[in-house]
Amino acid sequence: MVLEQAIVLPPAAAAHRLRLSTGATTLKIIRLRKVNQEPLLLETSLLPTTLCPGLESVDLASNSLYQLLESRYHLHLRRAEQTLESVAATDYEKSLFGLRPNGSVLLLEGVTYGDHDLPVEYFKAIYRSDRCKFRLESWRDVERQNGSTQRMSVIAA
Numbered sequence: 001m002v003l004e005q006a007i008v009l010p011p012a013a014a015a016h017r018l019r020l021s022t023g024a025t026t027l028k029i030i031r032l033r034k035v036n037q038e039p040l041l042l043e044t045s046l047l048p049t050t051l052c053p054g055l056e057s058v059d060l061a062s063n064s065l066y067q068l069l070e071s072r073y074h075l076h077l078r079r080a081e082q083t084l085e086s087v088a089a090t091d092y093e094k095s096l097f098g099l100r101p102n103g104s105v106l107l108l109e110g111v112t113y114g115d116h117d118l119p120v121e122y123f124k125a126i127y128r129s130d131r132c133k134f135r136l137e138s139w140r141d142v143e144r145q146n147g148s149t150q151r152m153s154v155i156a157a
Helices: 012-017 065-071 091-097
Strands: 002-008 026-035 038-048 079-088 104-113 119-128 134-140 150-156
Touching: 012 119, 038 091
Parallel strands: none
Antiparallel strands: 002 026, 026 038, 038 119, 079 104, 104 119, 134 150
């Protein structure tokens, strides 16, 4: 379910992470993900409008954002830098997820990069921590000869 889809000036921290100049705009997309009608994930994405003109008018309730980025805008997402931490839920999140007054959520935050290490998306995902399980997988970077690089992927299970 799409809660918001609008062109906005991004917060300074997000603009910095996306390497945007002052005054550059982003498309802000907020989506609520449910499983069996129960809200489990609140996603916020900020994408530079210069990379995806017209995306603000596309129905993202029935279209995959990442598929559109690839097929319509030729943006091939290659990697993401992300952090995962437990944080106190805001009043809005407590209400949305039906959490107790001292409830916490899991915050996954980061930047997704395309070809040539171009920042394409700043994202913030709020997971209901009492209903989500994460599976972490690591592997060696086979493209590097020294084999010392470790990569992590996060998969909601």
